[in-house]
Structure formats: C-alpha cells, structure tokens
Amino acid sequence: MKSLVAGWFSFDEVVATVGDLLARDVLCGWLDRARIAYEVANAPLVGGGVDWRAADPADYDRVIFVCGPFGRRPLLEELVERFGDRPLVGVDLTMLAGEGTWNPFDLLFERDGGANERARPDLSFIAEPAPALTVTAVLLAHPQGEYPDGLHGAAAEAIARLPDLRPTALFHTDTDLLDADRVRSAAEVAALIARADVVVTTRLHGLVLALRQGVPAVAIDPIAGTAKVSRQAEALGWPAVLSAASLTDEALGEAFDFCLTPAARSRARECADGARRDLAELEETFVAALGELRTG
Secondary structure, three states: OEEEEEOHHHOOOOOOOHHHHHHHHHHHHHHHHOOOOEEEEOOOOOOOOEOOOOOOHHHEEEEEEEEEEEOOOHHHHHHHHHOOOOOEEEEEEEEOOHHHOOOOOOEEEEOOOOOOOOOOOOHHHHOOOOOOOEEEEEEOOOOOOOOOOEOHHHHHHHHHOHHHHOOEEEEEEOOOOEEOOEEOOHHHHHHHHHOOOEEEEOOHHHHHHHHOOOOOEEEEEOEOOOOHHHHHHHHHOOOOEEEHHHOOHHHHHHHHHHHOOHHHHHHHHHHHHHHHHHHHHHHHHHHHHHHHHHHO
C-alpha cells in the first residue's frame, strides 16, 4: 500500500503557488527517508503524478494533504468525499475560521498552531535550494500610435519564452513614470537594472540605462524596418540588437548567451565610456551654438 500526497497543486481549477510545491517536495522527502511509498496527485499544469479523480481510493492506505489554507470549500470537500474511508492527514495547514471551519483529519499538524499548540515554520523553509539562475530585467515598450507597424506584441511574446530557452529568472520594470497609483523615480529603475545580470528590452532607454551601468542588454527593436532602438545601439557601438520583424528563439538565445560573457560586460562599459565622451563634446558644441544664436 501507499500514501497519496495531495494539496492545492492537485486541482485543475486553481493555480498552486511556488510555496505549495516546495512544501510538497519537503513532505515527499520525509516519506522517502521513512521508506513510505507514495504517489503525488498533481494537476496537469504542475506535471507528472496521478489524477486524484481517476485514482482508486482502494490503492492508498492514507491521504496526506500538505500546505495552504484548509476549510469547507467545494474542491476540498470533493477530495475528502472521494477518499472518505481512507485516513486523512493534514500537514502545514492553516485551518480556516468562521463559516469555513472544518476539520476532517484523523491526524493534523497545523502551520498556524491550534489550541494549546505553537505555530510552526512553513515546510518550504527547508526545501532544497534551487540552482542559482541569472537574473534578467525586462523593460518593454508599449504599442505606440506613431508606429502603426510596431511589433511590440511579438517581441514581448518572444521575451516571455526566454526562461524556456535559457535558465533565467525574469523580472519586469519600466521607464514609465506612473507605477499604478504612484510616481516611479529614475533611481528606482536604475537600482533594479543594476542588480540584473542581463537586460532584455524593447525600449531605447532600457538599453541606455543598462549600458550606462555596465549591464549587457539584448535590445529588440519593435518597429518593422528598425527605428530608434537600432539607431541608438549603432550610436553606442552595441552589437546585441535584434529586429522584432525577424526575431527567432535561436537569435534571442544567442544574443542572451553573449550578454552573459565577460566580453559583453567589458563592451558595455566601453560603450558607456564612449557615450560619455561623445556627450561631453556635444555639450561644448551645444553651448557654443547657443552663444552664437544669442549674439548672431
């Protein structure tokens, strides 16, 4: 006989959290070390495992529900009813209060602590550390009326596939001033970019803010025929620029790989230094031109 491990990761109707999966893995490790056979009821989105709705309750000597809130909810009631004659064990659970109060467990280890019990750390605290990933900042330009042939959507879709192409963790930021109901500062954006290993952007200023801090960037020009993003990369002498019109997963992956190299980081610093020299010259030219305009 064997145990069935279930949780919020078992349901098609809801989306589990990362914490649910980490707690599941910790519990499975406990069962492995105790030499207790088990199967995991995973929803298709999670992958692998068994379908608890199709499983035969007679195949299991207990059901263990791990992590999350638990109370009188239709999905939970359906699960308990299906395996009603099997012992039910709860681990790492927050038991709901009020109208949701329900405790069908034969054995319960609450996370928040029950009567006369102290709260316990969440199981995910002792999950195996995940392999370190590169951190990629993503800055996307929104469709703009002045560019009716823009391919912003196609570029964004390609960038969203990047974690399937390369092991990386994406986070999104923006150069727009408005961030929900508050005003975003330039210092916030710069600080986030500085902490990234790579930037992937369809914004001109995403490219600039990355290179000025020595962070390599994959610049994707979202305008068919190329426009300001490509011209800025040319002005800076930055090679990792792609066109959304001909963008492929292979090209995106190769540009990303380049940006992770020491040579790319060195090139980013060189581009920043060159831009500062060019702009110092522009300042002199600009001031001189203003003087001539004033006296001419």
